[in-house]
Amino acid sequence: MTDNVNIQIKDKIADDGPSFPANSAPLERLLESCHEQNRVLTISNEQLKKTISILTQDNGQFSENESGKVSPKDRIKDSIFITDMKGIILECNSETSTLLGYAPAELKGKALSAIASPEERRQIASNLKNITANEDTHLEIKAIRKDGSAIYLEMLAQIMVSANGRIRLTARDVTKLTRIREQIQQNRALTSLGKMMAGIAHEVNNPLGSILLYSEILINCDDPTQSKKDLKVIHSEAKRAARVLSSLLTYSRTMDFRTKRVDVNSIVRKALSMRQYAHKVGNVTCLTNMPDTTLNIAGSIPQLNQVIINILLNAEEVLKHQNGGRILVNTKSEDGKAVISIADDGHGIPEEHLEQIFYPFFTTKPAGTSAGLGLSACHGIITTLGGVIYAENNTMGGATFIIKLPLWRKNE
Amino acid sequence: MSKTARKILIVDDEKNICNVLRRIIQSNGYLVKAVSDSNEALNVVAKFHPDLMILDIVMPGINGRDVCSIVRHLSSDTKIIYFTAKVDADREKSREMVREADGFIRKPASSKKILSEIESVLNSHAIKMSTVAG
Numbered sequence: 376m377t378d379n380v381n382i383q384i385k386d387k388i389a390d391d392g393p394s395f396p397a398n399s400a401p402l403e404r405l406l407e408s409c410h411e412q413n414r415v416l417t418i419s420n421e422q423l424k425k426t427i428s429i430l431t432q433d434n435g436q437f438s439e440n441e442s443g444k445v446s447p448k449d450r451i452k453d454s455i456f457i458t459d460m461k462g463i464i465l466e467c468n469s470e471t472s473t474l475l476g477y478a479p480a481e482l483k484g485k486a487l488s489a490i491a492s493p494e495e496r497r498q499i500a501s502n503l504k505n506i507t508a509n510e511d512t513h514l515e516i517k518a519i520r521k522d523g524s525a526i527y528l529e530m531l532a533q534i535m536v537s538a539n540g541r542i543r544l545t546a547r548d549v550t551k552l553t554r555i556r557e558q559i560q561q562n563r564a565l566t567s568l569g570k571m572m573a574g575i576a577h578e579v580n581n582p583l584g585s586i587l588l589y590s591e592i593l594i595n596c597d598d599p600t601q602s603k604k605d606l607k608v609i610h611s612e613a614k615r616a617a618r619v620l621s622s623l624l625t626y627s628r629t630m631d632f633r634t635k636r637v638d639v640n641s642i643v644r645k646a647l648s649m650r651q652y653a654h655k656v657g658n659v660t661c662l663t664n665m666p667d668t669t670l671n672i673a674g675s676i677p678q679l680n681q682v683i684i685n686i687l688l689n690a691e692e693v694l695k696h697q698n699g700g701r702i703l704v705n706t707k708s709e710d711g712k713a714v715i716s717i718a719d720d721g722h723g724i725p726e727e728h729l730e731q732i733f734y735p736f737f738t739t740k741p742a743g744t745s746a747g748l749g750l751s752a753c754h755g756i757i758t759t760l761g762g763v764i765y766a767e768n769n770t771m772g773g774a775t776f777i778i779k780l781p782l783w784r785k786n787e
Numbered sequence: 788m789s790k791t792a793r794k795i796l797i798v799d800d801e802k803n804i805c806n807v808l809r810r811i812i813q814s815n816g817y818l819v820k821a822v823s824d825s826n827e828a829l830n831v832v833a834k835f836h837p838d839l840m841i842l843d844i845v846m847p848g849i850n851g852r853d854v855c856s857i858v859r860h861l862s863s864d865t866k867i868i869y870f871t872a873k874v875d876a877d878r879e880k881s882r883e884m885v886r887e888a889d890g891f892i893r894k895p896a897s898s899k900k901i902l903s904e905i906e907s908v909l910n911s912h913a914i915k916m917s918t919v920a921g
Contacts, residue, residue, distance in 0.1 A: 578872075580893075583894070585807060
C-alpha cells in the first residue's frame with residue numbers, strides 16, 4: 376500500500392443529476408473491484424474450510440515403541456521430528472525430506488530453529504522452552520527449504536510420555552492457506568482504504584459545499600458587514616477541509632510495519648478519534664479511562680491500530696441493533712503488561728463462542744457478508760507480539776475484549 | 788409566470804449549510820424554514836406543512852433516510868430532495884438511496900443547480916409511495 380492517496384477535487388461541479396460526479400469515478404471503480412475480490416475470496420474460503428475439516432479429522436496418532444522411535448502410519452503425510460529439550464533434531468521421518476528438501480541424515484543434529492527463517496529463530500527457541508507436559512504447543516513458522524524457498528508450517532509440539540527429555544513435533548505445510556489469508560488481509564486493507572476514502576470524500580465535500588455557496592452569495596453582496604461574516608465562514612470551512620486531508624497524510628505516514636517502541640495510549644486515542652463521527656451519528660457514547668502517561672510496548676502502529684479499530688467496529692455493529700449504546704475503553708499497566716479493555720453494553724457473546732470467535736472463518740453473520748477473519752487476524756497480531764487477547768461477557772450485558780501485551784523493555 | 792410562495796424546509800446538521808441555503812432559496816421567492824436537529828424537523832413538518840424538504844442524510848439522532856420514511860407517512864404531499872456528501876460503497880445501496888427521494892443533489896453544488904432541482908421537483912406530478920417503516 377502506497378502512503379500517498381491522491382484525491383482530486385475538480386472545479387467542475389456535477390450538473391448531471393443524481394449520479395456519481397466525474398471526480399469520484401476512480402473511487403467507484405476501486406470499491407467495485409474490492410467487492411468483486413471479496414466475492415471470489417469468500418468462495419475460496421468456503422472451499423478451504425472444507426479442505427481443513429477433512430485434514431483435521433485425521434489427527435495423526437503415532438505409535439511409540441520402547442526406544443522412543445516413532446513409526447508413523449503409512450497413510451499419514453505429516454512430517455515428524457523428535458528433538459531433545461533444547462530443540463536439537465534427533466530423529467525425523469521421510470516426509471521431512473519432501474517437506475524441506477533435506478535428507479533425514481542432514482537434519483539430525485541440527486537445531487530445529489535452524490530450519491526457520493532468521494527472524495523467527497528466537498521465537499521458536501522461547502516457545503520450546505515454555506513447553507509443558509500438560510499442554511500441546513502450537514507454532515506457526517516460516518521455514519526455509521534446502522533450495523532456499525520459503526514454506527509456512529503449522530507445528531504441534533508435545534513432550535513425549537514414553538521417552539525422557541524428548542519433544543515430538545508434527546509439521547504440516549500450510550503455505551497455500553497462509554498465502555490466501557495474506558491475500559484476504561490485503562484485500563481487507565484495500566476495502567478499508569476504499570471506505571476510508573469515502574469517509575474522507577464526505578468530510579471534505581461538506582465544507583466545500585459551504586464554501587461554494589457562501590462565495591456565490593458574496594459575489595452579489597453589497598453589505599460589508601454581512602460580507603465579512605460570510606467570508607469568515609468561508610475561511611473556517613476551508614481550514615476544516617485542510618485539516619481533514621492533513622490528518623489523512625499523518626495517518627499514511629504511520630504505515631511502518633516494523634516492530635518498535637510504540638505508545639498504546641496514543642494508538643488507542645487515535646483509533647477512537649477515527650471513529651468519532653461514526654459514534655456521533657450512531658448514538659454511541661464512548662467513555663475512556665486512560666492515564667496521561669505513555670504506555671510503551673513493542674509493536675507497529677498500523678497493526679495495533681487495526682486491532683483496536685476492528686474491536687471498535689464489532690462493538691459498533693452490535694450497538695447498531697439497539698440504536699446506540701456505550702463503549703468503555705480502559706488502559707493500564709499491570710504485572711509488567713499493558714492491558715487494554717474495550718467493553719460494550721450490547722447483547723454479549725454466547726459462552727460457547729467466546730473462544731471460537733478468534734478462530735479463522737468463524738462468523739455469525741449471514742453467508743457471504745463476512746469472511747470472519749477480523750478477530751483471527753487480531754489474534755495473530757497480538758500473539759506474534761507475545762501478548763494475549765480474549766473476550767468475556769460483562770455486567771452491562773455486553774462483551775469486553777481484553778488485550779495484554781508485554782511492556783517495552785530497553786534491551787528488546 | 789410568477790412563482791407562488793411555496794414552502795420549503797431545510798434539514799441539515801451543519802448550521803452553516805442551513806443558513807446559506809435559507810438565504811439563497813428565500814431570495815428566490817420561497818417561504819423557508821431551516822432546522823439543524825432532525826428530531827425538531829419532524830415537529831416542524833407537522834406544523835409548517837412544507838411543499839418540499841431539502842434533507843441531509845448523515846445526521847446524529849434520526850438520519851435523513853429515516854426522516855424521509857417518516858415524512859412519507861406524515862404528509863404524502865411533501866416532496867423530498869436529498870442533499871448529501873454521502874458516497875455509499877455499495878452501488879446497489881446507492882441507487883436505492885437515490886430512488887427513495889424525489890430529487891437528489893450531491894454536495895458540493897452550486898446555487899443554480901439547487902434552485903433548478905427544487906423547481907423541477909415541485910413541478911413534477913409523480914407521487915412517491917411511502918416505503919414500509921422499518
